[in-house]
Amino acid sequence: MLDLLIKGGEIVDGTGRPRFTGDVGIADGRIVAVGDLSGPAHRSIDASGLLVTPGWVDIHTHYDGQATWDMLLDPSFSSGVTTAILGNCGVGFAPVARGDEGRLIDLMDGVEEIPGGALHAGLEWNWSSFPEYLDVLDSKPRSFDVGCYLPHGPLRLFVLGDKVGSGRKADVDEIERMAGLVDEAMRVGAFGVSSSRTSVHRTVHGDMTPDFEVDREELVALARVVARHRGVMEFAPAGVVGEDPQGIRSEMALFDDIVTETGVDVHMLLLQPNLDPDYWQEQLDWATRINTGGRSRVFGQVSGRSIGALLSFYGTHPFMERPAFRQVKASLPRDEWLAALAESQVKARILRETDTDGSFGAFLNQHWGSCFDLGETADYEPDDSVNVVGLAAAAGTTPQSYVYDMMLQTSRHPRLLLAINNYVGGGLEKLKPMIEHPATVLGASDAGAHVMTICDGSMNSFMLTHWARDRSRGAVIPLEQVVRMMTRDTARSIGILDRGTLEPGMRADLNIIDFENLALGKPTIVDDLPQGASRLLQDVRGYRLTMVNGTITREHDQATGEMPGRLLRHRAPKVEVPKI
Template identity: 40%
Template sequence: MHDLILKNGLIVDGTGAPGFRGDVAVKDGVIVEVGEVSGPAARTLDADGALITPGFVDIHTHYDGQVSWDSVLAPSSINGVTSIAMGNCGVGFAPARPEKHAWLINLLEGVEDIPGTALAEGLTWDWETFPDYLNALARRSYTLDIGAHVPHAALRAYVMGDAGGDHEAVPSDAELARMEALTFEAMEAGALGFSTSRTYVHRSRDGQNIGTLTASEAELLGIAGALKRAGRGVIQLISDAYLTPDDDFAQREMDLIRALVRTTGRKLSFTVQQTDDAPDRWKHIFREVAAMNAEGLDVKTQVAPRPLGVILSFASTTNPFFICPTYREVAREATTEQRLAALADPAVKAKILAEHKHIHPPGMALIIVQGFNRMHRMTDPVDYEPDASTSLGVEAERLGRDPADFVYDVLLEEGGRRLLYMPLINYARGNLDDVWGMMSGPHSLYGLSDGGAHCGTICDGSFPTTTLELWSKGSKQGYKAPIEQLVHGYTQRNAQHVGWHDRGVVKPGYLADLNVIDLGGLSLGPPEIVQDLPAGGARLLQTARGYRWTVKSGKVTFENGAWTGEVPGKLLRGDQGL
């Protein structure tokens, strides 16, 4: 007898091949029959009118802290994801000496907007080395499978001490050899790969640049040599190449990526997005990546399926007034309710608006503070390609209101919990044309969800849902893709890149990670602000409509968006074969 049968669905098997109608039978956590299924089952689910797809593979998350206290790992798990890679962008919590715990919390709070109080209370710290960390995770169970990269920033601090947090500090030969040895030890223990960050955007809570920002080619090649020695593992990084208007700088970063892959022989993926300052840089990067692949180097870009939109609110982390001294004073020690009450005071509002006139921060922060024509009320379902004509800036102009004053009042709606959506990245031209260009590139991977991070600023763990819902129907400019191509991008394609060859396909012998999806009913409502982190920490949480069932290793983990209580997920150590 089979454990589970999914009947009468349109099977989109993850390979990119045309979908076909049929059944899927599962036994002992593995797919055993596809198409015409024989025999009875302990449980049968009717997938009529729905898609049957592999579970999604999200290769860019930051659940490194959350995995030590949480088994559900939402919002990824509630958006059809059954396997995740974490430890991206060079940040994580291992290796970690006890005296560096507070420093790492400070770093992750700044880089990934994870409340420090939640990390301080929730992290169990039943590890020191990276193999210790993996062993700690192996003692726990989850709704999905997890793999972890060795994060460069933590490794640097572990070996170099305080100097590791200084991006201008150069490791000695002995320190570099030690970092290589620890990375090799981690790879032997089951690390997924090695990750690093080279972006000025990544700063600790107190504003310090991440220590890996300007790491030399010698340092990176020295550490990544461990992957060559181990004969496995992938490299993941973020670089400022995508956001710079400086052609020479961008080219140097591309040359560094080329050298890393050529020297180690390993696969590499890196972040590519679009900013207002360099709206066509992604095209230059894509040409470079195509040339690398033509040389036989396996280099991929990680791209997003929609704008990276900042969610603005008085009840969360970011809003147009968050830099104003009075706002910072109000927010510093107050609870959420106390802060909202104070901000509703006309005298407090007047002081903040007066200060706001003189706030002109550099870079993307200026858009957050002054970009009223990019601020939109969040709708249900969320509109991820809003038009400037519906912005609060245009609405204020129509009403004859000062835009800052008007936006302040809008943020006070719903008891101060009104959410605004601001497409900050990947929206330089006010549409998704360039996003489509990146997604359809031959060397692109769907990633960058940052699930588990940016708790009060963005909520992009729902990227897989947007990928299927938006792009199967088409953007407002008319770009669309076959559902088979979209599913392939979030299943077999991602799984193969990181070496997980036992999943991402609906075929006999593959892991029974599956979704049953009502594509016509698939949609995303606005995120909610929930206070379910340790120490009462708040985060944005977004659920999806349209997932009938998610199955992990043959167990139904979610039914109509609700967790069933099953936790069949586990730690993945390195590559996974059939």
């Protein structure tokens, strides 16, 4: 007898094949049959007129802290994710030596904008080694499965201690110790090693990350171990956001050496920065050459929409580093900020002030031409008619003044998007070929990170609503292709082979979706992190059912309370040795 029979759904099975109407039979956490099915089942669901898809596999989420205290893991849970990977960009919380906990929090707070206060309050630090950290994740049932990279930053800090940041390279003994810890991590289920090499990633104090400017010898030594376990080296490359156009070219030469010498698989963050918007083609030409060779696999992790900042006085905005704003922030409780900021003399003082050269505020103030009003419906591909430069001119004011006044009205529900990357030419048309390239995978949702700057944990739902259904400023991407990108492609890219398609024998991770009525609400600030810290969430409606390992976790956009998710440990695929 089947545990569940899903009848008459429009099946988009994750393989890329054309959709078809059919049934899905599930028993013991597995898909046992797909097609025209009959017979007894403990429960039958009529999916007529609804999509039936695999569950989404999100390979870049930064839930390293949240996964230890929050078993639901929103925003991903509400958006149909059934597997998520943590430990990205070289930041995380293991291994850790006693006394260094604060340094890892400062690193995560600075690089990924997860509030340090929330991390201090939420993390129990009932681990030291990376295997112990995985055991903590494994000890708690949760809404969906999580897996983890070993982050390079904590690894270096654990081995080198106070030598980190001194400018000296790791010596032979230190590299050997790190390689041993990588081997240990891979043996207990790490998916690989992640490393950050971009100068944009800094601690909350402005210091460089522990893995910045690591030399070739260290990277090759770690990659060799990862390759032996058939894992992945994931990189945030130097120059990735356009901070150094020549730096990204040096990175590609380095990655080429690493791949040639070790045979390791590589994932690299891939953006279209305004300063060098076409270099991604060179990166993917290199990836295609490596993939064609067959020894290693290389993928660029891309986002499905622009990467920038949703502007709010409560989070990220162009005036956040100016003394007059900081005075308001320091002297008043947050619920009184807007009233104080609305005073004409306070506004005038803030707008008169300038930003320090090289500061984040100075950077934001260089991009007014890339700032758009998303409107009440959160249109993430706005055109020039809602660019704030034109809106300000029509209102007879400056972009700075216009944005200031708009934030007074919308800071709790941010709708001004400063589109810094992936919005070349004021739209997503030039991003489309990068998304569709065979050497890329969707992997930049940052679902648990940048919690007051972006709201991209809804990325998978956005891919459906915008790219597969509603896009009006260019061609859509076929639904079958979009689903494949978020399921089989992401899963296979990091070696997950038991999920990602609706085929007999695969794990029963799936979504049933009212595609016609699937909708994203407007980004909203909620205060639900530890210590009442805030984050942006985006309401999602239209998921009739989400299932993890054969158990229904969400139905009619509401959690069922079931927690079938566990730690997903990477296992190197068995390689058959030919008989001699």
